Structures are given as structure tokens and as C-alpha cells.
Amino acid sequence: MSDDEEQYDPIAHKKLLQAVSSLGNVQHIRKSTRDERQPEQNEFQLFKSANATDHAAKAVGVNDLVQILRTSKHIETGKKLKNVHSTKKVLQKPLEKPVADRIKRTIGYEGVKKKLARWDAVVAKQRSAETQIFPIPSETIYVNTAAHSNAIKTSIKSELGKELQASIKKLNDLRKVQTGDNTDEQELAQEEERLLAQKLTRDELHARRRELAYLRMRESQKSAKARMQNKIKSKKYHKLLKRQKILEQVKQFEILKKTNPEAALEKLNALEKSRLVERASLRHKNTGTWAKNLQMRAKYDKEVRKDLAEQLAVSRQLTEKKVDTDSEHEEQTTTKIETNVDESIADPFNPWMTLKQTENDEPKAEEEEVSWRKYWTERNQNEKLLTDHNAEVEQVKREKRQQTTQPIKESPKKKKPKIYMENGWQVEEVEEANEAPAKTKTLDEIFDAQKDNLNNHLIHKLNNLKRQAALLKRLSKKSKKPKMKHDALKNLKDLTFKKTKQRVEIDEPLNQDELEPKEAVKVIEAVNDLPKSKEEKNSTAKVADIDPDKVIPITWKQKMRLSDVVNDALADDDAAEFDEADPVAERQMLISEAFEDDDIVADFNKDKKDDSEVKNNELQLAMPGWGCWGGNGISEKVLERRNKRLLLKLAEPEKRRDDNKDNVYINEASNKQARAHRVSSIPFPFKSLADYEASIRTPIGREFVPETAFRMLTRPAVITRKGQVIEPMDESELVKPDRRLRHVVDKRIKRQEEQAEKAKRLLVD
Amino acid sequence: MTKTAPKGRKKPAARYFERAAAVKTEDGEEKPSKPKRKHQRNFTGDFLKIQSQEKSKALKRKRLEATEKPKKQKIPQEVLEKYSRGEAVDSTGVRTRHFKEKHKRKEIYVEYATEQAARTELLLQETPGQLEADEEETTAEYRQAEIVANVDLQSAAKHFSLKLDFGPYTMRYTKNGRHLLLGGRRGHVAAFDWVTKKLHCEFNVMETVADVQWLHVPTMYAVAQKEWVYFYDKKGTELHCVKRLARVNRMDFLPYHFLLAAGNSAGYASWLDVSIGELVGNFNTGLGDIRHMRHNPGNGVLCIGGGKGVVSMWSPKVREPLAKLLCHPTAITALTVDPKGMHLVTAGLDRLVKVWDLRQLSDKPLAIFNLRLPANELEVSQRGMLALSQGTYLETYTDVLLGGGTGRKNMLPYLRQRCDAFVHTMRFCPYEDVLGVATANGFQSLLVPGCGEPNYDALEDNPFETSKQRREHEVHALLEKIPPELITLDPHEITGVDAPTLQEKIDAKRQLFYLKPPRININPRHKMKGRGGSAKAARNKQIVKDQQRKEFIAEVRKAKKDVIASHAEGGEETTGEKVKKPKAVRSVLDRFKPKPQKKQKSTN
Secondary structure, eight states: OHHHHHHOOHHHHHHHHHHHHHHHSOOOEEEOOOOSOOSOOOTTOEEEOTTTTOOSOOOOOHHHHHHHHHHSSOHHHHHHHHHHHHHOOOOOOOOOHHHHHHHHHHHHHHHHHHHHHTTHHHHHHHHHOSOEEESOOOOEEEOOOOTTSOOOOOOOOSHHHHHHHHHHHHHHHHHHHHHTOOOOHHHHHHHHHHHHHSOOOHHHHHHHHHHHHHHHHHHHHHHHHHHHHHHOOOHHHHHHHHHHHHHHHHHHHHHHHHHOHHHHHHHHHHHHHHHHHHHHTTTTTTTSHHHHHHHHHHTTOHHHHHHHHHHHHHHHHHHSOOOOHHHHHHHHHHHHHHHHHHHHHSOTTOHHHHTOOOOOOOOOOOTTTSOHHHHHHHHHHHHHHHHHHHHHHHHHHHHHHHHHHHHHHHSOOOOOOOEEEETTEEEEOOOOOOHHHHHTOOHHHHHHHHHHHHHHHHHHHHHHHHHHHHHHHHHHHHHTOHHHHHHHHHHGGGGGOOOSSOOOOOOTTTOOOOOOHHHHHHHHHHHHTTTTTHHHHHHHHHHHSOOGGGOOOEEEEOOSSOSSHHHHHHSOSTHHHHHSOOHHHHHHHHHHHHHOOTHHHHHHHHHHHHHHSOTTOEEEOSOTTTTOOOSTTOOHHHHHHHHHHTEEEOOOOOOOTTTTOTTEEEOOSOOHHHHTTSBSSOOTTBSSHHHHHHHTSSOOSTTTSOHHHHHHHTOOSEEEOTTOOOOOOOGGGGSOOOOOOOSHHHHHHHHHHHHHHHHHHHHHO | OOOOOOTTOOOOOOOHHHHHHHHHHHHOOOOOOSOOOHHHHTOOSOEEEOOOOOSSHHHHHHHHHHHHGGGSOOOOHHHHHHHOOSOOOOGGGBOSHHHHHHHHHHHHHHHHHHHHHHHGGGGOOOOOOOOOOOTTOOGGGOOHHHHHHHSOHHHHTTOEEEEOOSSSEEEEEOTTSOEEEEEETTSEEEEEETTTTEEEEEEEOSSOEEEEEEOSSTTEEEEEESSEEEEEETTOOEEEEEEEEESEEEEEEETTTTEEEEEETTSEEEEEETTTTEEEEEEEOSSOSOOEEEEOTTTOOEEEEOTTSEEEEEOTTOSSOSEEEEOOSSOEEEEEEOTTSOEEEEEETTSEEEEEETTTOOSSOSEEEEOSSOOSEEEEOTTSOEEEEETTEEEEESOTTTOSOTTOGGGOOSEEEEOSSOEEEEEEOTTSSEEEEEETTEEEEEEOTTOSOSSOOTTTOOTTOOHHHHHHHHHHHHHTOOOGGGOOSSGGGGGSBOOOOHHHHHHHHHHHHTOOOOOOOOOOOOOOTTSOOHHHHHHHHHHHHHHHHHHHHHHHHHHHHHHHHHHSTTTHHHHHHHHHHHHHOOOGGGGGSOOOOOOOOOOO
16 A cells, blocks of 8 residues: 555646546637737637646735745734735726726716817807997006006905915015115105105296207108108118218228227127028028029039039029027917817807707697788787786786795895906805895794884874874965865875975976966876775776777867857857858758758669678589489489588688678788788798887888987897907906996997896796 | 038028027017107016006995086986887897897896987977967957967968969978978969978969869979979979879878879879889779878878769788778768878868878767858867868867867967968978968969977978089988888887788688699609610509698698588587597607696696
8 A cells, every 4th residue: 555655646646636627628729819919810820828828927016025934034024924915906907998988088078078068158148249349349458567657456365365465575575675775665665655646837838848849850850751762762872871871880980990909800800690580581692693694604614503403403492581480380270279179169059059849839720711911910919918917816826925025135135245357357255155044034033023114104104194194284274275285194104105305497488387276286196096096997997998989089060150149159250151151162061952862872882792701612512413313203302402502611700800891802912023022921030920020110211210329220240340359258257347337228238138148036936 | 612611600690581480489478559658668677467447446436426417417207208119129029138138238228228319309499389379358359460469470471372363272292391382273383481481383284274283392382283293393394294193183192202192183092202213003992083192101102082972092012992981971071181190181061170090090080060051171280270261251279189279268260361262282391380271263372380390300301402402412312211111000000910811811821722733743853775665664654643632631631621620600609629649659669759848836
């Protein structure tokens, strides 16, 4: 058994076992994957998987390291390492590339979206703006930041701000010490202020003006001269001019040489340099003697010609304008941005852009049966009734609410956070959360407060009334009109309106309030009746739109003189002249009586009937001959009945405008040519005919509306300044406050918008 | 020999462009070219680009409030209503938020415009007024002599009379009331500036003159003579003779359409466009001799009074009357329309004068005046005064509807006058308190205080216009000429939507029953040799034709069925059921159809 033991080789055994276990396995051969870049990849290169061929010794693991360290003197490090090893988590497998990319993209998209969303408000505003002004108006404000100038009033209160201020001051002081500047800043500032404040005397002003005028004159003279000289084209003149200048300089140089040799040297250098520059400018590339000679010789010598060409090429190369690559690049980027902006602005009405389904609730009017007008009038009426009803309900609600809300309004107003300016940035002071305690008020408290308020209000009013009553009593006593006094007392309720301000009446005849005492009494009586007749008034308002069919015509008789005997006597003698009947008129009357004829009315009605009849209204569907078999039992009656049954009436008689109007005929087949001028259906943004008509009810021409209104009504949509570059908006547009509105209309629109917002907020509350 | 630069040589000085580029990159900042103020010039600090800001918001607002309030007077509601253009657009009736916003804004503009217009009321300095009688007096007692004696010299000069010998006269004032045209039956034509009494021309046409009429400018007028209508200029030169307007009795001029309307003794109504010289309408009205004709200034419709007591209204482009109004059971003796186009005033032989509402066109008159004798002339002034004449006697009333004079003591007239001869034409002079009366013996200019509009719109009618202004006005008027087809009863019809009339709908349906299949022309593509012979092509042609015809017939049949179903006795209820039945039949493939939308349940 010992050789058995000897034979037992653990390694060999292991190998054997492995071999046995791998016997059942298929050879795990797979295709190579392209996980690395390789210049060549063999399609048929196959290799076994790692675990199948894993004969290599295990690599050194952390554990081994720990083991070693434990045994050595570095026990502690070993422990640490073990700890690390045990607590270490295995890193997750990195995501696949497309997934990772996708995530990256989404994150990027969100970021860009957020960035772009900041512009939403600006874009919306620009789109809905009535007029856009380009370039966007901005103002440059000059801020004097010189050391001695007054500092900008700022609201730095934070610790950091204070520190900064202190440090800046310190720095300034230091700098002053260093530079040896011992000017007193305060004094300087004062001096400046004083000078500014000091008013010039009249003489000084005159002198200054004269001086300015002289300067201006000189300037213009000089410029004119220069312009004239520039215009001279003569080469000779220029040559002479140049020579003159050179001579002058030489002269100066000579003088300098004697007085200041150093400066003279410099001058010489400068002259030399200017000459060099001139030569290098290639202006004289073919005017020099050398070049001219070359040209002459070039006619006969090939090589010279070649040289000349080379020289010219060099000059061309030198004078070629360099392309600024940087700027080009910039341009490209800007255009890119512009296109982006274009895309985002694009068409505001494009349904694909807004991603919003347009409601298409257009009622499909059955055009064949119902006429447009009828349909719309009916619809409008219904809508109007509904809105009226709603308005009534709302009014009642509002009245109720007013009673409740008014006292609330009087509660201390919430302070608006103050806004300060800091270098062009609006800084709002953040308010401490004071609102929390306000919210904690219980309902009961609110109600109590309201009640108190109401009571106060009532008491106040009562007092007022009492005072007024007393006053009136006194007045009436003075005037000694008992009736008036009575009235006044009655009127107390209605006299609560009073003028807030007494103004001087400049234009007396314009004042219409002047009433005679009698009339005044009447008016007061009328006012007295006001509360009683409130309901009556409502009914009278309804009466205001009179039904024209129910109006009784006013009839009256011609009179020659007053019926009173007294007045009769007063009448002139020539009045009698009017009284005598005219023989001609007499005759006319006779004729009229003779021809008075009732037939006229009947004739008219007959004509009307004929004219208003709808032609070709019926259609016989029965075919002639069909169903008319000969023989017994077929009666005319049956045939007639059938014909009647098969008679198709194409339209129900519609109500005409002149129905129930005996003496009127209105032609409803309106002017065909006029119809060509009308629209065939209600144009786009309108839902109803009434709205469409209302939209074109006002003329906007100069002749029809006042000039100011005309200008407003015809303001252009886009205003651009001539010759100015319109640059794309920058980020400063986001924080820009609204422009101050100048015109009444703009202000009114703004106010309305604000009110609407307020109302919305109220509704939400 | 070549000249090459030595190797060790210094680089040449920078060229001008290089230097410029360098400067640009170095500096970066552009120097403002605008000259600065002094304190800016000496400025040593930094530039900060700052948007415009309100400096001290609260302070400024307070100051504004303090200053703004007394600035503008509040406009009384009734004045605003006077200038208002009607109801605003209901924003719920406008689609999309954008347009809603737009219309809301526009409404504010309109509101502002009305306000501004109402503010101009201040500029109308002349106030209308009337004679007011003292107690125990009536205005009817006042004679012209008394009035003339009591008015200022300028007004007194407006009262005058002309004794002329050439028979019964007709007359017209120009639209601005400055010039007067007289035409005597026996050929006398005279045009003059009646305020300065300066005669433009006077001549005899040696023919009977039926009517005269100024054109759009006071330099031209038309005269309806025995046979034809002649045009003359201010100097009396004959400009045209229009032979297509023959035997004209009455003429009228529509200033905004540039139409000279004429009614002749054969019953023809004609409209001549004087700007292009074309007859835009000329047809027989079938009313017989047209004796009474006025146009409605409100809509341009011509009102013709007939012998049967009917007033018919005509437009040049429609050959039937737009409306007919039976006013009197007897013949009409006179008719007129008020300058605003609201009322029609007619007089008949039945001794009645009736006032009709022209816009409502109701069958009952608004007012009836019972006269002792039939009126033979009627006229309404700009301020709504009514003048009527009965033979030689004429009366004025302060109101068309209420009649009477001021104070209305038992409805006595406002003023009355007996002329020396039969009154043939009466016209109130626009913008003057003057009534012109043309009689058989001449012309009288009477003062009727308070009849004219005191404030004139100089852009519309200017009594004091210069020749330059006149020319300018002419051009403007021509540019704003209204086409004749727009003359309709309702001038606002143009704003509406065109809907087919009942007759048109019926005709369309009827036509459906008599439709023939259309001819089909097929031009088959030319095929190469061997690709089907002519026989095959013909057969194919026939097949296609048949197919198309069948389709057409099926379509028409379906349409017919629909029509019959919709008009069958019992109405739409039965047809509705019929339509519903096939819907009930279910198919397996129904699930692929779009689902019907659920009806929203009405909550409460």
C-alpha cells in the first residue's frame, strides 16, 4: 500500500481529475471578437475560451500580499490592506458605448433645453409685441470711477462687502503713499463741485462763445483747404510739395546739428528710416533706374526677363492681402448661431412647432339648408344670452365679494421688496419670511377683524351723515325755504357723492351745471325718486331699444294761427293772407279726391306677392306615362294623388324681411356684383360673423380718426434704424427690465394685462 | 541678374494692413465717434454697459401721479357714445391666443381713437341754435323783414331775391353751399357765387331747361335740356352733350360715386359716371314719367316717387327695385331724403306728409302731418328742419319728426312765408341758415335761423376753399370713388359674408335632376408598333368611358336621393333614421375604424 501512497501525487491527481472533468466538455472555441483595433483581423482565427485553457498559474492576488505582510514585520499595513480588501466593492461593469452615449446625450439635451428655456419669455414677448425696434435700444451710462469722485450709492451691507470696501480704501491709501501723491481727495472733489456749481458770468459766456465760434471757423477753413489740396492731381505739384518738405526737414536737421547733436542723430535715423520704409513699400518697384534698365534689357535677354518676372512675383506675393483666418472662423460660428435662432423662431403658427393640437371645433354648418346669416345670428344670440346671464351671476357674486373683501384690502399693505441698482444689475432685497405668521391667523380672527372694520366704516358713515344733515338744516334755515329743507333731508342718501376738489371755473358758459332754482328743485325731486325707481329704470332700459313695428306714428294737423282767441287777436293782419286758399291748390285737391282709389294698395300687394315668390320651387318626380296603365278601375283621382305625392318641394318658404309689412317690398335677391366684393366665408381668426364685422368696423385712415390715433393704429410692426447693424440678442436681454412705456395706449394695454393677472390671482385664491 | 534679399537682413517694417490688424486685436475697444459732453470727456473711469433703468422708481411714480391727474378732463359718456364705432370684438369669438391678444390690443387702440375724437368736440366752436320767441309770441309771427333787421350785416346780406323772367325756375346749391345754379324753364341758365353775388356765367340755351345740377366741383354743371343733357363749365362753355341721356326730367348727383343720376320722361333711370364718362346703369323702371327723384345720401340709392303712391329705390347695377314703399294711396307730389339718410319724407295728393324710417323700412310712418292742402315741395335741412310749400305758401318746421316751432304752441310752424309765385324748387343751403326758393318769377333766399350745420369739416366740404384746395379735394375724391355696384340698401352689407340666397339654393338642387353626364375625351398615349392595334385602343377607350359615366351616374343618383330624402314629407326625422340603419350593421373589421368620440357628460 506504500507504493500506493507513493503513487499518489496530488498534482497529478488534480490534473487527472481536470482531464476527466473536461472530457465531457466540448471544446469552447469561439470566434475572436474585435475588441481592439488591429490592422488585420483574421476571420477564421479561432481560440479557446479562457477557462478552458486556463493552465497558467494564478496571478498574485491581494490576499497573497496580505499573507506575506502578516508574517513580516508590517503587520499593521497587512491588516489595513486586508480591511481594504474586504470592504472593497467590485466596480460595476462599464456601460456599453451606445447606452453611455445615449445617457450623455440626454443629459446634454436637458442642459441645453434648460439653457434655451431661459429665452422663452423673451421670445414670446418679441413674438407678441406689436412693434419691434431694432437694434434693440440700450443706453450706455458713464460711471465715473475716478478715485476722488463720489462713489455710487450702493446698498452693500454684507460683511464681505464692508471688508471689500475697507480693503479698497487701504489699497488706495497705500498707492498714494507709494506715488507720493498728497492731494486731498475730498478737497479735489469739493473743488470740482464748486467749479461745476459756479455759474459763468455773462461776459465770460460771451467770450467763451466767441472763442468756440472762432475755433469752429478755423477748423472748417482748415478742413476746406485740406480737401482742396487733396483734390489736386498734378504729379508735379506733389513732387514739389515733397521736395519742399524734405528741404524743410534738412534745414531743421542742420539747425539741430548745431544745437543738439544727439537729437540730430535721432532725427537722422528717423529720416533714414522713413526712406527705408518708402523703399520697402514697393512703390518704386519699377521706377528706379535699375528696374528701368532691367526692363530695357529684358527685351533682348531671356534670363533678365526671367529675373524680372521673379521680382514681380515676389512683389505680388508681398502685397497680397493676408486673410485673417481667425475672423473667418468667427464668422462661421456666428452664422451657425443665427441659423439656430432662425429655427427656434421659425413660424409661430406652425402646428408642428407648437406641438399643440389646434382645436377644430368649427361647427359644420349645413350650408345647403341653413343660411349663414341665420345660423350666426341665432348662435350669437344664444351666446349673448349666456354671457349676459353669466355676467349677472358674476356681478351678484362680485357685489358680495366686495362687501367682504374691502376691509381686507385695508389691512397693512405688503411691502414691495425694494429694488436697488448695482452696476446695472437689479438687486432685490430678500425679505425675511414674514408671511408665515400671517398665514397662521385663524379664520375666526379674520372674520372678527372684518366685522370690526365694517362696524367702523358704518359708524364713520353715520357720523358723516349726521354732520351733513346738520349742515343742511342750517343752510335751509338761512334760505328760509321749508320745502327745500324737506327735500334735502330726504336726499341725504343720494348726496353722498361730493366733489373731491374745488376747481376754479374758468369757462363759465361751458359749465352746464347752472340750473335755475325751479329746475334745481325738479332735479332734486328726480334724484329723490332714484332709489324707488331703480327697478323701474331697469325696465326702461329695456324699453330703450324700441320695436319699430310697435311705434305709433305721430300725427298732427297744420295750423294757420293759434287757437286762443287772445292770440288770434294778436296775429298780424298779413296772417289773414295765409289763410285764404290758393285756387291752384283747390283744384289739385279736387283732382286728388276724384282719383282717390283703393286699388292702389291692392295693386301694390299683388305686385309684391309676384315679386317675392320663389320660382321653380317644385319638381315633379313622376314620369309621364308611368303607372298610367289603361283599363278599368284606374281613376284620375289616383293619378292625381300619385302626382301630388311625388311632387317634390325643394324649399320651405323662408321668412322674408318684408313679411307682415303690408306696404313694403324688399328685394332680397341682392346685387350680384356687390356680392363679388364680399368674403365667401368668415375669415380665419373669427368664429362668428358679428366678431368679423366688429373687427372691421373702424376705419384707420387719417381722414376718419384723429392724427394721434392714426399714428398708433398704423404703427409699423418692425422699426429698424438705417445703417445700423442688427446684432443677435445677448444674455443681457434676459435680465433687462421692461422699457418705459411712453404712449397712453401702451400704458393702458399694460394696465389691462396687469389687471387681468390680478383677477386671475384672485380667482385662484 | 536677380536681386535676392540677404539672409541676415532685418525684417521689413510692418505693412499698413498688418499694423491695422494688430491695432485692432490689441485695443479691442472702439472709440465712440460721437462728441461727448464735457464731463464725459474728462472722464477717467471705466465703461459699464447698462440697460436703461428707472432711477428712483417710487419717487418718479409719485411725482407722475401728482402731475398727471389734473391733466386730462374726463369725457362725458354721451359724447363718447356719439363717436363710438359700435361694439367691440368679443375675444371669445377669436381663435388662437395670438389673435386674441392682437384683437384685445386693437380694441384699446380703437377706444383711444374714440376718446381722441371725442376730445376734438372742443374744437367745434359754433353752436347750433334757433329763434326763440318771447312769451306770448310765436316764431311763426316773425317775418323775413323783421329777421333781417335784427341780424348782423353779413347774415342780412344773405337775404335777397331775384326777379327773373324766364319761367319757372329750378335751382341747386353746391355741396359746400357756396355756389348757386339757376335754370329757368325758358332756357335761362345762371351760375354764381351767391355769397359774394359774383356771377360766373349767365346765358340762354334757347331750349327748355328741365333741371340743372352741379357736378363734383363748382366749376362744372349739367343742364337737362329739351332733348339731351349738356355739360357746361363755370364760364358757360359747353363741354359735352350726352345724347344717351334723352328727355331728362330730373337729375341728381352722387358725390362719392361720381354718378349723375337722371330720370327721364319715358321712365328710364340712368347713371352716368362723370369721372370716366360711361353710363353705368340705364334701364326702364316701368314707372312712367319720372317727376320726383332724390338720392339717399346715406347709401346712394335713388328714390323715385311714382304716380301710384309708391316710392321705389334703385341701384344702377340692379334692374329691379331694391325696395318699394307704398307711401300714399294717391299720387306722390313731393319727396325728399334727409341729409343723414335716415328719414324719407313724402307728400301725396291726400294732403298728408309722411316721415318714414329708411333704415328700418317699416310699413308704418314715423310721423304724419295733416295739411290743409297737398304739399308740392319738401326739403329737409342738415339740422333736421323741414320745409314744405303749398303753392305759393311755404312753411318750415323745426323737426322732421315732431314738427312745430320752438315752444311748440299747438304745433305752429317755425317760420312761414308767402312767395309772389308758385314755388317750384326749394333747397336748404348747406352750412348756412338759408333756404333758397325758386319760384315761377325768380329766386328768393330766405333766412331760416338754425337750419344749417354750424361746424363744417373742411376736408369734406369747405365753403371757403381755394382753387388749389378744390383741385386737391377733387383728386382725393377720385381716389376714394366708390364703385357703383356697391350701392345697396344697407351700406354695411360689404362687411358681411356672402351667403347664397334661397332661389340660388333651389336652382342648384333643381339642376341636379337635369344633369347630363359630361362628354369624355380620351387621348390615349401613342403606342409603338405591335403594342395593340387600333381595335384594342378603341375598346379600351370605350371601357374607360363607360366606367366614368357609370361613376358619374351613381354619384348623381346618390345626390338626388339625398335631396329627395331631405325634402320628403315628414322632414328630416325619417331620413335621419334611414341614415342610422346601415350604421347598425356590424362588421368584423369595425375594430380597425377610428373610435367614435365619447359624448361629454354634462356635469350637473
